Amino acid sequence: MPEYSGGCGKEGAARREAAPGGDAFTEHRALLFTIAYEMLGSAADAEDVLQESYLRWSAVDAAGVEHPRAYLVRVVTRQALNHLRAVRARREEYVGTWLPEPIRTGPAVSEDAILAESVSMALMLVLETLNPTERAVFVLHDVFGYTHGEIAASVGKTEVTVRQIAHRARRHVHARRRRFEPDSAAGREVVRRFLLATTAGEIQALMDLMAPDVVQISDGGGKVSAARRPITGSADVARFVLGVARTSLTEATEIEHATYNGMPAARFLTGGALDWLAAFEIHDGRITGLYAMRNPDKLHRADTVRPLDRGDHRLWKP
Known part of the structure; x- marks a missing residue:
């Protein structure tokens, strides 16, 4: 290219x-x-x-x-x-559950709460439930702050129609969006304790770190072994995590802390190469979402830190 x-x-x-x-x-x-x-x-x-x-x-x-x-x-x-x-x-x-391709993000993304949430796994999955025009209108208006008139020129609709689409999309997203907190030192500490409990095989410690309604989603894309459906509940997720640890983590596995999609994450490497990664959604000190990317096709660009930007939120300003 x-x-x-x-x-x-x-x-x-x-x-x-x-x-x-x-x-x-x-x-x-x-x-x-x-x-x-x-x-x-x-x-x-x-x-x-x-x-x-x-x-x-x-x-x-x-x-x-x-x-x-x-x-x-x-x-x-x-x-x-x-x-x-x-x-x-x-x-x-798609074979199994589809997750957005994870992108490695820098500290600046976590400092912009709107931007961080907009690229979070949970909200990106909600955006998947919108039709293409609804998604474009929601992203341009609610994330980037463009007016209905400005968006109309981009999507080929009248301003009145865009306003109606925006209202419908916002109502849909707000009804399904999850609680979100950007990556932080406190969140990274929760992840550190989670990984320690995992390697030690301490199921109760894992459960204590997760919200009762925690959701775990894996994306293997049919290329590698992964849960085909979301797993919910701290007990079931803890058992699943320990099962994965027993089969996937060895003495040769290196674990790196990182930030993906504005969320604290862990990278699992074998022989210095990224094997898979997990991003953690955390609220009030507990893990509410765990997103594991195992599909190798979505990991090719996972080492690159992506600069993201919302601009100055005005489409027509020179």
């Missing part, structure tokens, strides 16, 4: 250098990736959308674009919508 800054040949590169604001794509790349990822739940698909969007941007005379960021957000939104409609059928046929 060519680099965005020079992937369209010498003529495209020269045009970008010559045009005012020619580096706009690079400048707003983190924002554009964040929008695409939240709409698609896949870093790989988001990168494909950015590549397609860059090719379209490179063919435009940037000197004639009054507000480059607004133009790029519209392009990325439309490309992401097209992509989402194409992949929905594949996700319905």
